[in-house]
Amino acid sequence: MNKQLFRVKDLGQVDRSKPLRFKFDGKFFVGYRGDTLASALLANGIHLVGRSFKYHRPRGILSAGAEEPNALVQVGEGNGTDPNTRATQIKLEDGLIVKSQNRWPSLLLDLGYINNLLHRLLPAGFYYKTFMWPSSWWMRYEYWIRRIAGLGEAPKGADPDRYEKTHAHCDVLIVGGGPAGLSAALAAGKTGARVVLVDEQDSFGGSLNSNTDCTVDEHTTLDWRKRTLAILEGMPEVILLNRTVATGYYDHNFLTLLETVSPGQQNQSEYKTRQRLWKIRAKRVVLATGALERPLVFKDNDRPGIMLSASMRAYLNQYGVSPGNRVLLFTNNDDAYRTAISLKENNIPIAGIVDLREDPTGELVDRIRHEGIALYPGYAIVSTTGHLRIKSVRIMKLNDDGTKVIGNAKDITCDCIGMSGGWNPTVHLFSQSGGKLEWDDKFERFLPKIANQPLISIGACNGTQSLSDCLKDGLKAGAESARATNNKGRAPGTPRVVESKCNDERAIWIIPRENSYKKNGKYFVDFQNDVTASDISLAAREGYRSVEHLKRYTTMGMGTDQGKTSNVTALAILGETLGTTAPNIGHTTFRPPYTPATIGAYAGRNVGALFDPIRTTAMHEHHEEFGAKFEHVSQWMRAWYYPKPNETMQQTINREVKAARDSIGLLDASTLGKIDIKGLDAAEFLNRIYTNSWLKLAPGKARYGLMLKEDGMVMDDGVTTHLNSNHYHMTTTTGGAASVLDWLEEWHQTEWPDLDVYFTSVTEHWAVASICGPNCRSLLAELAPELDLSDEAFPFMTVKEGDVAGIAARIFRISFTGELSFEINVPRRYGLALWQALIEKGEKYDICPYGTEAMHVLRAEKGFIIVGQETDGTVTPHDLGMDWIVSKTKHDFIGKRALSRSDMLKSDRKQLVGLLNENENEVIPEGSQIVEMLQPSPPMAMIGHITSSYYSPNCNRSIAMALIKGGKARIGKTLHIPLKNKTIKVKVTDTLFLDKNKELTDG
């Protein structure tokens, strides 16, 4: 089974003592440790790995890296499966299971290939043009389009893998571990700087792994790489991250790195991490991201077996894989000659080199001629044959300006083509960082021009070609970056490099046709999206002249590869069509991530129980034991209601609401915000913050207050108590606790720094049990025998301090239910003990713990508002009928001026009123819209909406509150609530549904 017929003996860096079995499309194959999936497939003679997106044409492995547009596979099975993964970057593991994509029923026979035959019906913008009409049919079209769109399959269930996130900081971050990056790391590391070096591939070295035709200081490139890595590994402040993609470059030198943790690197614990997202802040960044080879655009240039020339060299020299049995090279520059020499050295038959250049010269060309390899200078490939694998090509001579082919055609058989159309520097991260690019005319490429952040680009991504220059630039950049971050040291000496020189290239963006009148065949520019040269020309002729429009119209540069091999070529073709040049066209925006990233990595461990913090009170344990149902109030988990067996929710709430008025109800009020306020000017400060008057509140007394924003709208409410001289205890709503503290600090710090006042949050220092109902005074008397609880000694809206159940407590006689009520505050650690004492001693009164839902009903019976329910940021105190709380005599308070604006005085503002419907058992849905004039069907003029609506067991009927235009004037009138299947008739009332004489607070 371990055939690997294309593995070259004793060549490359794979470990031949470690065979690994893997499954591709149901068949088992063997590769070696150190292989990628792509190299292992090629070793087994497999080029065909996928079908193209639109035409379903057979496609082979094009590249050996991140730029791969074709070889996208589905990795793994079940919910851990990963679609659209580049075979060129999948590290081979034993037992790996991989499937090809976008084919049915099989890779060899794909019925979708019919699209290829119908290609004349599927021009650029086909979907836009076709599915425009009739517009009502879109829902039907969409169903089918969605079914045929996409490549791999997303898993259906939750991702079973573990993803980690971590922050990191360093002096120098180096992206790319090729010759430039390694030497930069070496120089920076030697200064003692904190260095992070990342490389997306499994092994560091970049081109050093495949360009083995050079020597560095008399060593092979591989030896130099190995020695350099050994030095770096010995440096305690250098972090080496392989299999790690720098996915995004953001402001302030903040980058994200996505590390794929190899199973081999896993520790022994059961917590195996699949990927780790690094959020790194670097003082200096060195970009050494290399360059990507450009394909050539010729007729049917997408057949399996056609690949990039340098990738072919990488498969040969790094993985020991021969690309085929008869290799043709097609190039516009010298680099493909290096591939030819490597092939020759390993006795792989070469069909020839087709070179677009009329008269190639230089040492590499001389060597090829000397070796007797067939060379076709000034020739181009005009067509290819072979369905599932390239079989032959036809070549012809180019005319002087490269616009036509002339002379006699010649057919050459081959099973593999290595093509090279020049190099595109990998400027993605540089561009993401805000850097400006510049067009280089000589090599027709974009180069980094002006950096916008503390970074430097070196090596091939900066247009540097020779190895010696890459090493030199790397050492210099590493040392300079380290020095710029206060590390001292000099760059090591530049090593001596022996290498062949590469000369010019000849750019011909589209290879001319053999017969200009025969328009068959496809000239692919973007392999992944099946965008051809004629699609681009058509789009340009149809008016899509902007590169961003071109991209969206043709899908050029979209997909998982984001046009890494195609963008620049497409721009050049667009430029030619429009009669201008690539630099005038500009380029599309480079966006993160550089290569596709798993969403799981961005979620990290913020999943399941750790998705969002759940805040609980000191009494939470008891609520759980009591079988409470909980509701989320911001991040708090509050007891909602405490059902007894066989009770419905409504029955529970009715019972709780009744108990609170008939005997004793007990509420955990710990979550309310609490702010300790101290200072000589505390009263003056409160006077400015609240709408009512605070200067004369005596120690020991409490007062309810409303806070407005500057616009006069209600922001928060609560009771604030004057504990003792210049010491106040403020309460806020549960959700408003943090924002109110910020609000106080902001006004103090920015407007009134002269006031002597300090605020300290004590929300969680205190646990609060609130008891209410006619028997609560007796209960408290039992637990606090030393306190005089009589109405005279302890009147409504006052505070006392003393022991309750043996715990030092602050007791507030305040009420949110309108009943006689005490709020007992004890330090959090005693909250549960207090609660248990109340339950125990309250048993004889049938004390009833009630939750937030009963609390809502109880306060609504009394018409008390809840900020955020009766208010929505557009409601004034007057709208709420709370004129009584707005001081008319105070000089100023926040929001005062706004309240006198003309709009605030209008009589048709939405005002809070009560509503009673005819059916006393029916509860109107909250949020329902209210109309004055019923119409047979919408639209109807809406005059308001329901803010609160409950069944009140104490009123023996349903009650509701609503904000209604000119509501006060409508009291006594009848309005309508149209619902989906019926209409409810309601009578407008005031908001006090119970205890009209307000006698209950005294018990």
Place this chain on the structure above:
Amino acid sequence: MVDVSPNKKENEGISPLDSLIKLSGGPQDGGICLKEHRHTGKLVLRGNPNDSRFTKLVYRVLGNKLPLTPNTFVQNKQQTTIWLGPDEWLINCFPGDESTIENNLNNSLSKISNSVTNVSDNSTIIQISGSKARTVIMKGCSIDIHPRTFQPGQAVQSNLALALIVLWQIDQKPTYNILVRSSFSSYLWQWLLDAGAEFGIHIEK
């Protein structure tokens, strides 16, 4: 009125992590050791550091200078005093000592603008130490705590995962203290257990 203090039932109170830390133990060599400092006394002191009377009187009570450099703390035998803001400090002391310190500060500062507030139960302190402590904290905290930039004596207010914290370094082991709001403490404890799981965690009672 007399201010309340929680002293009376010192040993009976419940700390927010009590129900989570039922079991102590775990591997000693894992690289992470966790512990809750239960019921330490905590006071927030506010006042004007430019008023020399204020700083002098505070010095007299605490026995050390108030830290005026942002994000630092000073420690003596009685208490740790952490800079929280230009006019705000957290005093962390032994359980039960807070009322004495509070009274002493109130008495000394009675004629000067200031505020002293007992916040002992507002938050709790989780101690994390061991060779992997820094790695675990870096999983959830964006502050650079590499020894070149963060040392014993330094403190920082930040986020750890999704909780607000105050973090300060005690020693070079390294040992860190994490102050977290009581209601966030069980979330943070579970997060720490999850983040440290790959290394092995020892829990100290």
